Amino acid sequence: xxxxxxxxxxxxxxxxxxxxxxxxxxxxxxxxxxxxxxxxxxxxxxxxxxxxxxxxxx
Amino acid sequence: xxxxxxxxxxxxxxxxxxxxxxxxxxxxxxxxxxxxxxxxxxxxxxxxxxxxxxxxxxxxxxxxxxxxxxxxxxxxxxxxxxxxxxxxxxxxxxxxxxxxxxxxxxxxxxxxxxxxxxxxxxxxxxxxxxxxxxxxxxxxxxxxxxxxxxxxxxxxxxxxxxxxxxxxx
Numbered sequence: 001x002x003x004x005x006x007x008x009x010x011x012x013x014x015x016x017x018x019x020x021x022x023x024x025x026x027x028x029x030x031x032x033x034x035x036x037x038x039x040x041x042x043x044x045x046x047x048x049x050x051x052x053x054x055x056x057x058x
Numbered sequence: 059x060x061x062x063x064x065x066x067x068x069x070x071x072x073x074x075x076x077x078x079x080x081x082x083x084x085x086x087x088x089x090x091x092x093x094x095x096x097x098x099x100x101x102x103x104x105x106x107x108x109x110x111x112x113x114x115x116x117x118x119x120x121x122x123x124x125x126x127x128x129x130x131x132x133x134x135x136x137x138x139x140x141x142x143x144x145x146x147x148x149x150x151x152x153x154x155x156x157x158x159x160x161x162x163x164x165x166x167x168x169x170x171x172x173x174x175x176x177x178x179x180x181x182x183x184x185x186x187x188x189x190x191x192x193x194x195x196x197x198x199x200x201x202x203x204x205x206x207x208x209x210x211x212x213x214x215x216x217x218x219x220x221x222x223x224x225x226x227x
Binding site: 016018019028034 | 063064065066067068069089090098099100122125129131135136139155156157158159160161162163164165166167168169173175201202203
C-alpha cells in the first residue's frame, strides 16, 4: 500500500475493468450535477413602517 | 473537442469508494489512487501517465487510446470490487454523475468530470460498528447528496441489497 501511494500512476490491473472503448462523446448537462454550496441568503430588510399606521381613534 | 455537446443529461453509473478521514471529516477516497473526492465541486480527470518520464503526447482525459478518466460501471460490475475482506475498510457504494468528455466502454464509462449523485454506506450486522457507520454517513452528507445507511448481513450481500434498493427507487 505504501508503495502504491508513492507511485504517480496506477499499477497495471489496479483499476475497474470496463472493457474496450466503444465511442466518445461530450455531455454538457442542462442542470449542474454538483450539489454546490448555496449562497448565504441576505437577511430580509424590513420595509419601513409608516409613522402612523392608521388614524388614531378619538 | 469543440462544437455543440452530444447530450444534455449526465451519465449515471456506479462506483465503490473507501471512506477515509481527511482533515477531521470523512471523505470519499478512490480505490486505486490516493485521491480524496472534493466536496461541492466536481472531480476533474487528469491523465497521470504524463507524469512518467519520457512519456510524450499529453492529452485531455479521458482519451480512448489511454486508460485515464474517472471510472463508473454497472452495479454488478463494481460489485466484484467489494472484496469480503473490505468490510474492515469502510466501503461506500454510490451512484455517480459523469459528464464532460465521456469514453463509453463495453462495461462502463470513463469521463472528464464527475460528482456523486447518491451514496450508500453499508452497515454489516455481523461485525459492523453502528456508530462508526452512522458517523461516516453523517460526514458524507457534506457532499450535499442523499446518503443512506443500509444493513446487510455479510459484505457479499451489499450488491444484492443495493440492486433491490435501486429497483425500488
